Ligand SMILES: O=C(O)[C@H](O)COP(=O)(O)O
């Protein structure tokens with residue numbers, strides 16, 4: 561099969577950098593720790609991964625990964641390997657064995673993080689990517705332009721289905737575009753998926769009959785793979801227009817399985833992603849990972865937002881949003897989902913940095929924690945985003961919107 565995959569890593573090692581790169585390339589393609597009998601030059605020429613570039617970086621200063629060997633000074637580098645596509649074919653699980661497999665355990669490396677991927681066209685042919693993306697999501701939620709404003713049900717767990725129905729009624733009347741279950745609310749016995757669907761969908765259907773707009777509700781259908789289809793069907797049969805999965809928990813193969821069958825957009829939550837990405841010394845960076853999630857079918861993908869409650873800096877968040885918006889193998893564009901500690905006061909700064917309204921901006925605490933309640937929280941978000949999109953200043957927005965002014969009393973000064 562023609563073509564190759566380029567994988568870029570940030571590594572740290574006490575070995576000479578070129579030697580370390582060769583170890584990595586050999587171990588992850590044809591080789592092992594010694595040259596073996598049938599590893600002919602011809603075989604290596606066809607299947608061995610090639611070192612494409614090694615660029616030294618300033619030292620990172622972080623502690624070496626456990627078990628690292630070597631006495632020499634640690635050197636840090638960005639290195640790119642090229643893997644023949646023939647080694648694994650356009651299969652995401654098998655690609656991962658090569659570009660993100662045993663290599664994390666090699667003792668020659670004090671740091672090793674996969675930071676980017678360049679995948680050839682056959683991946684786009686095999687994986688359909690998002691079925692709905694930005695345009696399909698906008699059409700279903702009845703928001704042809706402007707920022708898509710959404711919320712997460714909070715409290716995350718504990719609301720009874722009738723309480724949930726009453727919250728959804730308030731949010732729909734306030735003009736929210738999107739509501740989602742929290743990732744913590746899956747199919748627990750206190751509020752099973754089927755009961756949540758039965759509570760929420762009649763509210764949204766009645767609202768749609770009255771207004772012509774059905775806010776999108778992402779039901780969290782995360783579960784074992786053999787339950788995903790039935791969970792999806794339950795939502796769709798009741799008129800639901802979105803399903804959510806926690807991608808690290810169902811895995812790329814689970815997401816892909818669902819994507820082949822789905823009749824509605826898939827909201828991709830990234831809870832757990834921090835375990836593979838937070839360390840600068842080991843794991844997979846968002847630029848690489850988001851490509852896999854998009855190929856496997858994520859219509860919406862969490863990127864965090866600026867000034868979030870997690871560890872990522874604004875620069876990292878903005879890079880993640882840019883990564884999701886960058887074209888990938890002719891796939892339909894995925895919607896970046898800005899979530900985590902978001903509220904109205906971040907709208908102007910976010911829009912100034914990203915320059916697009918093709919975003920799903922979610923505020924949980926930032927809406928339900930509004931001093932005047934959830935509806936006022938939605939109104940504050942809408943006022944701030946509409947103002948930002950009109951090119952006004954935060955001060956303009958504050959003087960025009962009492963709900964935004966009240967939000968500031970609770971959440972502090974806007975950015
Ligand atoms: O699932 C999410 O995206 C988070 O629960 C965000 O919640 P928050 O807006 O209250 O931080």
Ligand SMILES: [Mg+2]
Nearest residue numbers: 712742743744
């Ligand atoms: Mg959450």
